[in-house]
Amino acid sequence: MSRIAYFGPRGTFTEQAARTFGDAEFVAVETVPLVLAAVRAGDVDAGCVPVENSVEGAVTATMDSLAEDEPLYAVGEAILSVRFSILTRPGVKPEDVKTVASHPHALAQVRYWVADNLPNAVPVATTSTASAAVRVNEGEFDAAVSAPVAVMHYPLQELATGIADVDTAVTRFLLLRRPGNLPEPTGRDRTSLAVIIAHDEPGSLANTLSELALRGINLTRIESRPLRGQFGEYRFYLDLDGHVAEKRVGDALAALHRNSRQVRFLGSYPKADESPSEAPPRATDSDYEAAAQWLAKVREGL
Ligand SMILES: O=C(O)C(=O)C[C@]1(C(=O)O)C=C[C@@H](O)C=C1
Numbered sequence: 001m002s003r004i005a006y007f008g009p010r011g012t013f014t015e016q017a018a019r020t021f022g023d024a025e026f027v028a029v030e031t032v033p034l035v036l037a038a039v040r041a042g043d044v045d046a047g048c049v050p051v052e053n054s055v056e057g058a059v060t061a062t063m064d065s066l067a068e069d070e071p072l073y074a075v076g077e078a079i080l081s082v083r084f085s086i087l088t089r090p091g092v093k094p095e096d097v098k099t100v101a102s103h104p105h106a107l108a109q110v111r112y113w114v115a116d117n118l119p120n121a122v123p124v125a126t127t128s129t130a131s132a133a134v135r136v137n138e139g140e141f142d143a144a145v146s147a148p149v150a151v152m153h154y155p156l157q158e159l160a161t162g163i164a165d166v167d168t169a170v171t172r173f174l175l176l177r178r179p180g181n182l183p184e185p186t187g188r189d190r191t192s193l194a195v196i197i198a199h200d201e202p203g204s205l206a207n208t209l210s211e212l213a214l215r216g217i218n219l220t221r222i223e224s225r226p227l228r229g230q231f232g233e234y235r236f237y238l239d240l241d242g243h244v245a246e247k248r249v250g251d252a253l254a255a256l257h258r259n260s261r262q263v264r265f266l267g268s269y270p271k272a273d274e275s276p277s278e279a280p281p282r283a284t285d286s287d288y289e290a291a292a293q294w295l296a297k298v299r300e301g302l
Pocket residue numbers: 007011012013014015050052053059082103105106127128129130147170171
């Protein structure tokens with residue numbers, strides 16, 4: 001049976017995301033970098049980590065490691081809607097709560113609720129929502145902002161449930177493997193890239209995006225992170241509709257490789273929402289093949 005590491009401990013949102021990828025032996029690991037290290041070391045077959053939240057944005061620990069450390073490829077994606085429970089030791093009342101602990105992304109998603117309902121509470125960051133529950137159970141903090149499933153794993157009471165400042169909040173998770181076989185194209189795929197463009201050339205970002213636009217490729221996310229050394233130098237994370245096996249996507253990636261300082265392929269995988277990623281008219285594989293055949297004839301002087 002395949003082994004999947006997830007950002008744990010038991011009762012995180014990431015555990016629920018990992019379980020959407022089917023039957024496996026699931027292994028809880030304390031932090032995102034340690035999940036990815038376990039995959040790279042071959043201790044597990046795959047790892048599941050959060051990558052972005054619709055309220056708080058990127059999970060930078062995931063993005064930095066995927067772009068900078070030994071390559072891993074995304075082979076699957078899960079999107080979960082995110083609502084929280086406030087867990088305390090039995091008998092604790094809202095006015096008793098002096099510390100409210102959770103993952104920083106979770107704290108950011110209940111900021112207004114906490115201000116209105118736990119007026120004496122100071123937020124404290126923990127490695128994950130479930131590790132906050134563990135530490136509340138151990139008496140270290142008064143309340144945890146946790147996934148609703150956490151109450152099944154720890155002997156805590158629900159002070160409130162279904163909490164979210166933004167009702168429609170969702171988090172996206174990736175299933176990552178060591179490089180090897182890519183998932184087959186499904187017609188409902190996403191491709192992820194990390195690109196460092198030329199910094200000092202006017203229009204280099206516009207050129208990069210044009211390579212996609214000209215080939216009928218829909219960009220679904222663009223996000224930048226500083227390269228850390230100095231201002232003005234960034235790495236761009238691009239998500240686009242389509243699979244690297246498709247001609248227009250392959251052609252665009254090759255163009256980015258020619259024009260950029262660095263392109264790292266992060267995977268082509270089925271989209272969680274199963275929305276179509278098909279090529280628009282004049283950008284399908286058969287359009288590219290017909291054009292290549294025409295060119296070959298021209299070059300033969302025919
Ligand atoms: O701590 C957890 O339960 C996680 O799975 C992490 C995480 C995140 O990184 O965004 C996942 C979903 C929620 O948005 C809050 C926390």
